Amino acid sequence: MLDYDLVIIGGTAAGRYAALTATNFPARVALVEPLSHSQDLPAEGKEPIDFGLRYSQTLREAARFAHQLGRPHLGVSWGAGPIELRFEGARKWAEGVVSNLSEIDALGVLAARGVDIIFGNGEFVVEPDLAVIAGDRKLRSRAYLLACPTMPAIPNIEGLSSVGFFTSETVGELAKLPQLPKSLAVIGADPSGVEVAQTFSRLGSAVTLVVKSSHILAKEDREAAGLVQAGMEAEGVRILTATEVTQARVIEGKKWIQAGPRAIEAEEIFLAAGRGYNFAALNLEAAGVKFSDRGLILNEKLQTTNSRIYAIGDVAGGYPFPHIANCEAAVAVKNALFLPLFHIDYRGIPWAIFSDPQLARVGLTEAQARRRFGDDLIVAREHFKNVERAQMSGETTGFCKIVGRRNGDILGATIVGPQAAELIQAIAFAVRHGMKVEAIAELPYIWSSFSAINGQTAAIWESQRFQSNIFLQNLWENLFHWRRYWK
Incomplete structure (x- = not known):
């Protein structure tokens, strides 16, 4: 006898959305939630799921609003001086918004809808039957859904680890610094880098954005990306294209990066080099699930190479946009609970x-x-x-x-x-x-x-x-x- 119709290995907002979607059907569903990603348990330093994404987006909106108010069009005058955005005020606003948003996908909401919440790190076992071990429990199900988080990719830059840096996972900590960084170096062409660079420039930091490609947002329409780049440069963001960062050091208490032939001082460093994958803890190979450097190998039904195991979100590769993960969840949940007849169409x-x-x-x-x-x-x-x-x-x-x-x-x-x-x-x-x-x-x-x-x-x-x-x-x-x- 099986314990569940669907077991979701979560740790992401997409995992919780998938669990909520599954409650629309009379199915028994379990959500395995890593302890390190649960805001519902009291622990020092823990932050809500998707905290960095929501925090940076809200901070960006505050900076955008202040920038709009300061534009000298429509004949509007706000006094003798320019509009000033106070970093502390924007930070408090972002914290309040994120706190409100965290209630939407809280685990208590899922539990009230009938989802079994199991805290722990999930690991597949295949003997005697396919199952997931979470904590001290063995969860047997007809189907399984991987909605686990990925980690920011860390480029091989000499001295970077010892110098220290922030990523999309820790952008909230960057914004919580006692003082706004006077200078910020953003390394990488990930879209989050563009957003963070422009936001902190508007907050008052001197920002340098360094990318290897010939222009920012290399996956997008070149003409459109060029217009975004021109707009950022007009606002004061220094953009170095076709440039690789090879070294990071601390000299006399100050951080420096070597970007091509230039040595650049930066009070803080933000990495936007994409996402990395670490599937070792899940024991996927034993379950017959294949993957590559670009993520799990999936078919158009979002099945892995083990047809009973599905995957959505960051682990599926592509841009890590929450709405795309939610679209994948709607397809994968129906395929997992019923028959694999539904296809994902990204077009x-x-x-x-x-x-x-x-x-x-x-x-x-x-x-x-x-x-x-x-x-x-x-x-x-x-x-x-x-x-x-x-x-x-x-x-x-x-x-x-x-x-x-x-x-x-x-x-x-x-x-x-x-x-x-x-x-x-x-x-x-x-x-x-x-x-x-x-x-x-x-x-x-x-x-x-x-x-x-x-x-x-x-x-x-x-x-x-x-x-x-x-x-x-x-x-x-x-x-x-x-x-x-x-x-």
Whole structure:
């Protein structure tokens, strides 16, 4: 007899979301929660799940709001001096918000919904049957779900460990320092690095961002990433591209990094070098689960190489965005509890990088689409300066780009500019449901709203497709000529 229908090895917000999703069905579910990640147990130094992510995002919003108030547009005057954001006030605001958010996915909520919470580190055993050992309990289930956390990747930089640094896991500690760092070096091209660099620059730190690639956000549309980079540099962030950090040292009580030919002093260091994986403690190899440096090997049903074990979130690879992990959880839970009939489709899942301007994307970039489809493409872009609401609000930086095949299929879209994370949703909906570009063009948009840029871009795309069809142009021209001639 099995103990459960589903055992989730958690430690992440995605794991708790999966457990909550499973409670919608009359199934018996257990959540294995590592002691080191539980805010529900009293312990010195423990922080809520996803604390660093939520804390840094809230701090970023405070910095963005102060920056917006200080912009000299719309004829608004706030007095003789510039708007000042007090670091201590922003920090207290962030702590209050994170405290409120932690109640949403508290373990008490899950327990009240019928989830068995087991504290401990999960480990697979295969004798006599597949099971998970957690604490002093052996949990046997029909299916298992891996939703465990990954760790920040630490690059091989001489002296870095002895110098000390912060990561996305400890960004809350960086923000809790008694004094705002006068200087901050951000190493790596992970999106969190861009957000942290801009946030602390607006808080008052002198920030240097160092990346190996030729531009920041190398996985995104180059034109859009370049606009974000230009905006950050205009605000005072020093960005060193095509540069590798080779050494870190403390000299006369001060931290220094060697970035290419430059020696840079930095009061604190923040690493944004991606995520690393440590599966040894789970004993996955004994369970027949294969993995690589990029994460677990999964099929489109989110099954590992052991069909009874599923995985979601960071361990699945890709960008570690919570909403993507939640989308994966909805698919994996249904497959695990019933039959593996559901597939994950990433094409219609958007994501955003909360820089300023924001950068949001769904589907392929222009470069990715050209590599895959060659000349069977039409690319259209519209700039925010041509949108009425953008002109009224004084936020005209940015553009919307739609990439589609000539038959109207939407391959991808990128928006960089105000409210990009909100605007991309409509295009993502169209992609997810197989709609054509014309569906976006024909949708009436509220006047005057930023969302009009979606319709204007789609209309430009439709116009470009018509102009590229010489046969159709000649046909209509002859028709109109014939009608005028015969009155």
